[in-house]
Amino acid sequence: MWLDLRPDTPGGILACMPEKRIVIVGGVAGGMSCAARARRLDETAEIIVLERGDEVSFANCGLPYYVGGEIESRDALLVQTPESLRAAFDLDVRVRHDVIALDTDARQVTVRTAEGTSTIDYDALVLSPGARAVRPPLPGLDSPRVRTLRTVGDAIALRDRVESGAKRAVVLGAGFIGVEAAEALRMQGLEVDVIELAPHILPPLEAELASLIRDEMARAGITVREGVGAERVEPGETHDTVVLGDGTRIPADIIVLSVGVRPDTEAFEAAGIEVERGAIVVDEHGRTSAPGVWAVGDAVVSTDAVTGIRRPVALAGPANRAGRLVADDILRPSTARPIPTPLGTAIVRMGELAAAMTGANRASLEQAGIEFETLHLHPNQHAGYFPGAQQVHLIVHFAPGDGRLLGAQAVGADGVDKRIDVLATALRAGMTVDDLIDLDLSYSPPYGQAKDPVNLAGMAGENLLRGTLSVWHADELEAVTSEALVLDVRSRGEFASGHIPGSLNIPHTELRDRMPEVHDAAAGRPVRALCASGVRSNIAHRQLAQAGLDSATLSGGILTLKAALPNGGRDILTTQGAES
Numbered sequence: 001m002w003l004d005l006r007p008d009t010p011g012g013i014l015a016c017m018p019e020k021r022i023v024i025v026g027g028v029a030g031g032m033s034c035a036a037r038a039r040r041l042d043e044t045a046e047i048i049v050l051e052r053g054d055e056v057s058f059a060n061c062g063l064p065y066y067v068g069g070e071i072e073s074r075d076a077l078l079v080q081t082p083e084s085l086r087a088a089f090d091l092d093v094r095v096r097h098d099v100i101a102l103d104t105d106a107r108q109v110t111v112r113t114a115e116g117t118s119t120i121d122y123d124a125l126v127l128s129p130g131a132r133a134v135r136p137p138l139p140g141l142d143s144p145r146v147r148t149l150r151t152v153g154d155a156i157a158l159r160d161r162v163e164s165g166a167k168r169a170v171v172l173g174a175g176f177i178g179v180e181a182a183e184a185l186r187m188q189g190l191e192v193d194v195i196e197l198a199p200h201i202l203p204p205l206e207a208e209l210a211s212l213i214r215d216e217m218a219r220a221g222i223t224v225r226e227g228v229g230a231e232r233v234e235p236g237e238t239h240d241t242v243v244l245g246d247g248t249r250i251p252a253d254i255i256v257l258s259v260g261v262r263p264d265t266e267a268f269e270a271a272g273i274e275v276e277r278g279a280i281v282v283d284e285h286g287r288t289s290a291p292g293v294w295a296v297g298d299a300v301v302s303t304d305a306v307t308g309i310r311r312p313v314a315l316a317g318p319a320n321r322a323g324r325l326v327a328d329d330i331l332r333p334s335t336a337r338p339i340p341t342p343l344g345t346a347i348v349r350m351g352e353l354a355a356a357m358t359g360a361n362r363a364s365l366e367q368a369g370i371e372f373e374t375l376h377l378h379p380n381q382h383a384g385y386f387p388g389a390q391q392v393h394l395i396v397h398f399a400p401g402d403g404r405l406l407g408a409q410a411v412g413a414d415g416v417d418k419r420i421d422v423l424a425t426a427l428r429a430g431m432t433v434d435d436l437i438d439l440d441l442s443y444s445p446p447y448g449q450a451k452d453p454v455n456l457a458g459m460a461g462e463n464l465l466r467g468t469l470s471v472w473h474a475d476e477l478e479a480v481t482s483e484a485l486v487l488d489v490r491s492r493g494e495f496a497s498g499h500i501p502g503s504l505n506i507p508h509t510e511l512r513d514r515m516p517e518v519h520d521a522a523a524g525r526p527v528r529a530l531c532a533s534g535v536r537s538n539i540a541h542r543q544l545a546q547a548g549l550d551s552a553t554l555s556g557g558i559l560t561l562k563a564a565l566p567n568g569g570r571d572i573l574t575t576q577g578a579e580s
């Protein structure tokens with residue numbers, strides 16, 4: 001076969017070779033990136049793209065914004081057409097061509113079209129079939145009012161229903177697509193209920209950040225129900241009714257099913273391609289278990305860059321980049337770079353806020369048995385004195401021994417994308433948390449801080465690594481209140497607005513003079529300091545530690561505590577005893 005015999009030198013002999021056929025299954029993110037790159041590398045190859053749907057190269061990430069009306073025209077979703085791809089790249093793009101079987105010995109795929117079935121031979125085959133929406137076995141999900149959001153057709157159907165007078169929507173599943181769908185439908189003026197079976201929305205986000213997004217959804221008028229699932233959909237004449245596990249009944253004109261995706265790989269698994277829990281197993285160049293067959297995108301299993309956990313990563317960036325690298329491996333293998341292990345960097349908007357993440361979260365670190373330390377910070381995105389300053393709620397996980405960065409997440413109204421992208425770059429570069437101090441980031445008052453939030457995370461991390469800082473965390477509250485003196489160093493007014501029962505209030509500016517009081521109140525117990533965000537209690541901590549006390553400061557302060565506690569801490573924090 002041409003692939004195996006061809007010398008590895010780029011150019012040269014390659015151009016003299018007889019035409020070869022690259023067949024690509026799936027004409028969107030990974031598949032189309034591969035096709036375009038293959039053409040840029042080789043003008044002689046025959047490149048056929050087989051796509052089951054009606055469109056190729058469509059903006060699947062843009063679909064929710066079409067439903068919400070921000071993207072006005074459906075034409076904007078169609079980035080390319082078969083005709084434009086023929087003109088620009090000489091690609092043979094065949095829509096409504098469903099690949100239903102594969103013979104890896106004969107190097108042949110079987111395709112079903114409206115006209116019947118036929119076979120196509122290949123020299124190299126690239127599988128980029130993506131993922132399908134999971135459809136749990138719930139009664140009533142076949143109602144026509146239930147819709148997934150994966151294709152242009154889905155988005156058009158949802159917007160048509162909105163425009164023809166739908167008033168109430170229920171979104172089942174509050175992952176990224178569910179949150180985007182809920183926001184879109186709310187923007188169109190519908191009453192929206194979001195149902196999430198997991199304990200909190202956006203399950204990959206840490207609970208104390210997810211609660212900020214949940215509050216933002218509530219502010220936008222979306223009803224969020226967490227920790228409860230849908231049991232069935234009861235179809236009706238004028239509307240359907242979604243019945244939840246706790247008996248709640250919610251009327252709905254539209255039901256969006258967004259409870260997750262699974263790799264769309266059945267035809268390839270049946271052909272003997274190795275899969276792991278439905279996802280195609282590939283090597284670092286995207287090669288599958290069958291010679292001459294590559295796979296990329298949502299359909300493949302990836303090894304997480306931080307934890308080593310193997311799972312599919314359903315994100316557009318990794319799919320696009322892997323498609324490009326697979327074309328390199330097919331056409332110039334000697335210089336093809338390996339496909340990097342993904343970090344899962346992602347971002348989602350909800351109302352005025354963005355939530356973003358990169359690397360591992362607490363749950364995956366625990367699952368992988370990796371020890372970690374966590375920082376919570378709430379710095380402003382730009383100079384506090386410049387109008388419009390807003391907090392970036394930032395979490396950074398790192399290894400306590402060598403300081404290796406493990407993951408980061410942030411929520412805020414502005415500047416979240418910049419911080420997470422910088423941290424994603426740092427993670428990819430294998431940096432340690434204290435390396436973040438040295439990052440030379442752009443600054444002027446409207447854009448940042450002379451000590452950027454990322455630098456500040458580095459400083460706090462270095463302090464923790466070197467023992468200059470000790471922290472306690474919101475989930476230790478019960479143990480702390482029973483075993484330690486809780487020292488609240490906020491102002492009297494802040495203390496009066498809500499504090500941990502039994503805590504002692506000494507504003508940080510008075511602490512030096514009142515240190516004997518702390519010694520007396522502690523009576524040999526540890527002192528656990530806190531303030532609003534962790535800045536003032538760190539100043540206090542340094543004084544307490546140097547006064548010989550066993551001291552630690554609450555990571556992220558009362559802001560993080562409230563976000564981590566059920567009901568925003570209202571059941572625990574008290575305004576009683578504020579005079580103490």
Ligand SMILES: Cc1cc2nc3c(=O)[nH]c(=O)nc-3n(C[C@H](O)[C@H](O)[C@H](O)COP(=O)(O)OP(=O)(O)OC[C@H]3O[C@@H](n4cnc5c(N)ncnc54)[C@H](O)[C@@H]3O)c2cc1C
Binds near residue numbers: 031
């Ligand atoms: C609503 C929505 C919003 C999203 N937003 C974001 C975002 O903001 N950021 C982000 O990073 N990611 C986002 N994603 C995820 C991102 O779109 C996917 O990770 C990415 O498209 C995966 O690329 P892929 O090539 O693996 O699959 P896809 O791009 O899904 O393409 C697969 C194509 O293969 C076709 N196909 C499947 N099987 C066959 C077959 N047997 N024969 C022929 N054709 C077949 C399918 O019809 C499909 O068109 C979003 C996804 C959706 C649905």
